Amino acid sequence: MKHIKIISSGNEEIFPFALPIGIGLIDSAINLTKLCEFDKPDFLIFIGSAGSYGNLRPFDIFESKAASNIEHCFFKNDCYTPIDNIISLSDVSRETIVNSSNYITTNELISKAYLKLNIQAENMEFFSVLKVAKEYNIPALGIFVVTNYCHKEAHKEYVSNIKKAKEKLIEYLLEKQIIKEVK
Template sequence: MIVCAGRNETFNFAQPIGVGLIESAINLTRVCLFDKPDFLLFIGSAGSYGRFNIFDIVESKRASNLELSFLREDSYTPLENVLESENKFARNDTIVNSSNYISTNFELTKEYNNYGIGIENMEFYSVVQVAKEFEIPVAGIFIVTNYTNEDAHEDFLGNHKEAMRRLTNYLIERKIIK
């Protein structure tokens, strides 16, 4: 099953599950309870912490939930903050970080690269968490629309339409969709 965030990031071949960690977790749980898929593929946009360029495509099976305060050593969590799916679908080991907030401090977010975290997407951590709970293999395919800097929102808006076209073409080339 192919899922995506929703709102302005929808595809006719993917089921929208909501924006952010909470909406996506609730709606994906509902999907899994009523019609459990054999495999989940999340597709969407991402912001780069500097390692990837605009319109790069990143595949991953690893997600994290590390807030910016973690980088400043201003917080800790007793929760598992990096998750990984056991599958061979994804071609990249980049960890995708998720938060309900979009990062805009590029100097600080570059530090995520030191932990193997290369991009951020608001939903992927909750998607991996739900998939893990239901024992469903999961992967994500992301296209970079912006860097995590002060222009993140404007760049996202300016690049979004072209990014969705390129992501769809990539899925066709990989024979994931027709």
């Protein structure tokens, strides 16, 4: 039997069947690296919330194997990076790309700029998860529930939707038989 590990970020996104790895790019990378060093799984499933840049609606659920790490300064031509800032564990043309940053987008014009790059949603940890998974040669998948749009009221919308979003995510995981029960 394969050793499948379900992980989440933490704080509001704690599940009895998932190991929290930390919030943001850095903590999630450090903690997931430790996990892979000491208890390397055969498959990783990251579950959590996502903000929508506009096409996905609150409570939509989607799966992805592709993430980017693009900061807002990119759209103003105010920065550059020497790193590969898109990672995919499958055919990126068929994936819902999830952008990761340590900041939440609250500007609708920036959200539209992400959509022009075919990036649909944001989650703070997913780029780190895929980067660590790739480094350790572990297949990985992200399963996300949309909690909010990326606009001025993003945090308020997230807070009001997270409880229902987690319930819908659990229902999805049960339906897909990724988990068998919730204790």
